[in-house]
Amino acid sequence: MTKPPRITVFGTGYLGTAHAACLASLGFDVLGVDIDAARIAALEAGRLPFYELGLEPLLREGLRSGRLGFTTSYPSAAEFGDVHFICVGTPQRPGAPGADLSQFEACFAGLAPLLRRPCLVVGKSTVPPGTAAGYARRLPVTSPAGARVELAWNPEFLREGHAVADTLRPDRIVAGVWSGRAEAALREVYAEPLAAGVPFVVTDPATAELVKAAANAFLATKISFINAMAEVCEVTGADVLSLADALGRDPRIGGAALRPGLGFGGGCLPKDIRALAARAAELGVDQALSFLHEVDAINGRRRTRLVDLAREAAGGRLEGRRVGVLGLAFKPGSDDIRDSPALEVAVRIRALGARVVAFDPAAMDRARRVHPDLDYTGSVLGAARDADVLLLLTEWPEFSTADPKVLAKTVARQTVVDARHALDAAAWRACGWDYRAPGRPGGIRPAAASDGPAARGSGATDRGVTGAGDAARARVEVACLAAAS
Numbered sequence: 357m358t359k360p361p362r363i364t365v366f367g368t369g370y371l372g373t374a375h376a377a378c379l380a381s382l383g384f385d386v387l388g389v390d391i392d393a394a395r396i397a398a399l400e401a402g403r404l405p406f407y408e409l410g411l412e413p414l415l416r417e418g419l420r421s422g423r424l425g426f427t428t429s430y431p432s433a434a435e436f437g438d439v440h441f442i443c444v445g446t447p448q449r450p451g452a453p454g455a456d457l458s459q460f461e462a463c464f465a466g467l468a469p470l471l472r473r474p475c476l477v478v479g480k481s482t483v484p485p486g487t488a489a490g491y492a493r494r495l496p497v498t499s500p501a502g503a504r505v506e507l508a509w510n511p512e513f514l515r516e517g518h519a520v521a522d523t524l525r526p527d528r529i530v531a532g533v534w535s536g537r538a539e540a541a542l543r544e545v546y547a548e549p550l551a552a553g554v555p556f557v558v559t560d561p562a563t564a565e566l567v568k569a570a571a572n573a574f575l576a577t578k579i580s581f582i583n584a585m586a587e588v589c590e591v592t593g594a595d596v597l598s599l600a601d602a603l604g605r606d607p608r609i610g611g612a613a614l615r616p617g618l619g620f621g622g623g624c625l626p627k628d629i630r631a632l633a634a635r636a637a638e639l640g641v642d643q644a645l646s647f648l649h650e651v652d653a654i655n656g657r658r659r660t661r662l663v664d665l666a667r668e669a670a671g672g673r674l675e676g677r678r679v680g681v682l683g684l685a686f687k688p689g690s691d692d693i694r695d696s697p698a699l700e701v702a703v704r705i706r707a708l709g710a711r712v713v714a715f716d717p718a719a720m721d722r723a724r725r726v727h728p729d730l731d732y733t734g735s736v737l738g739a740a741r742d743a744d745v746l747l748l749l750t751e752w753p754e755f756s757t758a759d760p761k762v763l764a765k766t767v768a769r770q771t772v773v774d775a776r777h778a779l780d781a782a783a784w785r786a787c788g789w790d791y792r793a794p795g796r797p798g799g800i801r802p803a804a805a806s807d808g809p810a811a812r813g814s815g816a817t818d819r820g821v822t823g824a825g826d827a828a829r830a831r832v833e834v835a836c837l838a839a840a841s
């Protein structure tokens with residue numbers, strides 16, 4: 357019986373750390389590699405340098421079992437690994453739309469000359485089309501092992517906040533390979549998810565790298581589509597939540613990535629659509645992807661619209677107002693503030709002269725480092741205290757369950773703007789709040805009064821695709837009415 361391949365993972369961000377810890381949990385010997393010594397020291401001590409639910413226990417278990425280790429040494433990693441995954445960041449170039457591949461280049465240039473025995477180098481980072489082919493040409497001429505070293509492309513589809521589940525049970529595994537040997541090596545690494553029925557799509561590396569860029573472009577397009585419809589809703593009086601609900605029930609459309617609100621942010625979708633469009637222009641097919649510029653523009657307008665909504669809700673001006681902000685991370689379940697719509701809105705409102713008091717369950721330390729000009733507080737109540745307007749900007753579950761009756765007692769004015777449609781509008785209104793949300797009409801029919809049981813049974817709830825639950829709403833309404841009488 358041959359020994360299982362030993363694995364290295366270069367880059368210990370969300371992707372690399374999740375990949376390394378998950379593969380160790382499947383029984384492989386794994387070495388995580390990073391040039392950041394402080395990060396490696398934290399990981400060796402069992403501490404995650406970022407917030408990702410469920411990953412730290414896996415990290416600690418890997419360290420305890422001896423199957424997972426970390427190093428800053430490329431020679432040690434080159435000596436150790438049979439399969440080397442490259443998971444380093446490919447951020448947007450400063451001041452330009454294209455991808456900055458300098459981390460990938462540095463990793464490749466550091467590793468390739470050290471590879472002296474047969475092994476597979478696997479690109480996992482998101483890169484512009486055509487990147488894999490260039491590195492595949494360079495690999496055998498740069499590595500002492502020559503043709504016995506091969507490149508493959510195996511894009512990653514994990515979402516922050518779901519990193520462990522998405523790594524262990526992805527929707528699909530895409531293997532971009534030039535040879536049967538590379539395919540066999542990847543099948544061995546992914547034997548467990550493949551045995552559990554995860555589809556394995558074998559393709560050429562050019563297609564594999566494009567699958568990832570295209571997937572993110574499609575998701576971004578879907579989000580911007582429903583947000584464009586929210587703009588139309590705002591001038592027609594239609595309700596974007598009911599619209600999204602009805603659209604999403606068509607299986608050809610589907611409800612995923614169809615949540616309207618403040619749009620997409622984070623370290624992936626925004627920079628990936630820009631990098632793809634920029635690459636298309638370099639390749640002479642800029643027209644084919646010109647719609648991605650519109651997708652980006654619609655997304656940007658959501659942030660501006662939210663600032664406008666906040667100003668309207670605050671009585672026409674923000675200067676001198678106290679604004680409570682719930683949420684700073686680009687999405688719940690993450691402390692990531694890269695291109696966060698929530699943080700950008702908070703900062704723009706601060707720049708307009710408001711005092712912004714913000715709370716986020718995970719992202720405050722990161723936000724404070726970049727924006728010490730905002731005020732930070734440790735709770736929902738703290739953000740609401742004396743607020744002229746309360747803004748929900750990231751849909752953390754603890755915000756949805758906050759009691760509108762309790763919060764009513766602490767604010768200066770009962771006005772809330774729900775940018776993510778996370779609150780139960782009827783319940784908040786029943787407690788006397790002026791509730792506003794982008795893409796929704798001002799006056800919302802109480803579901804119990806105007807929607808028949810059949811409509812409610814079909815899922816036509818006040819929160820559309822996210823589903824609020826009429827019973828919960830009715831309970832809050834009864835509580836508020838009782839409190840008011």
Ligand code: UGA
Pocket residue numbers: 482512513514515516517572575579612613614615616617618619620621622623624625628686687
């Ligand atoms: C995204 C993709 O979903 C992953 O498949 C991909 O692997 C990853 O990028 C990557 O390239 O590494 P992620 O950035 O973690 O994952 O976040 P998403 O859950 O896709 O959300 C992105 C943004 O869109 C968030 O700001 C979220 O609030 C927003 N969003 C998402 C919406 O506004 N509406 C939706 O319906 C869905």
